[in-house]
Amino acid sequence: MVGTRTEPRFAGTAVSGARIQHFASMVRDPNPSYWDVDFARSAWGGLVAPPALLIGLLMPPPWVPNGQPPTASIAVRVPLPGTAIINASNDAEFLLPVVEGDMLSVVEEVGSVSPEKKTRVGTGHFIETLETYYRGDGAVVARCTNSLFRFSPAGDR
């Protein structure tokens, strides 16, 4: 699957002020770009989605009414035995601010898969993915390289 690019995966809804402020509340970030509609509109064109929330804005909800779980990240779909994942590193470039009302999508690509490694948490593979995030008008808002460890936990027998 290395080099495979996915079809765009779309967020189910537009970026909402509720999710922006729930995340900012969790982080305890008083940045008015997340809280003050008038300030954010004049500075950025609307309430800003915290850059750190970007991946979360493309997460599928854990349950959907048709019983078909929405497509997960490509790193979870690489045919490997590991059942658990943990992040190792993330390098993200944020080209444009994402604001309330934006419709987002992501295209993912598997950059590399490591040979099997034994770590303190278990045995598995490091999977590097390249993600490009788009706004509804086609503009690229962010590019991201993520490395995660997909493994069979030492406690699973």
Next chain:
Amino acid sequence: MTWDEVTVQAQLPEVADRISYERVVMNAGTTWDYVPWHFDPEYAKEHGHPTIFVNTMHLAGFIDRIATDFGGPYSRVVRRKVSLLGSIYAGDSMVARGRVTGKRVDASGDAPRYLVDLEISIFNQRDELCCPAEVTLELRG
């Protein structure tokens, strides 16, 4: 804060944030990241962790908070690189320390971008390095 006012090698104020169980569960809820070790202490313990821990988005959000607290509301994180070396568990504190490592003007685009490079590291309350980060902040010139 404007770009002209930034001094290279300036230290950022240390910030500590205690992470309760509520915050870790809130972390899963706000990011829709329901990997079990972000909400299920039994699962976390069965897999070698003392309890549930925060995800990368929470760590990144804390790092961005430190960066834009420094740069002010007109600043914007334009790049962030994080490495996950250790976990912040429920009951731990996240302690951020940072400094300015450089400032530059990027003239490659239509308009110049006034950039500041920061090094921000998150430690736990035992002073163990959990998440070093490099951040580039765009400021008004």
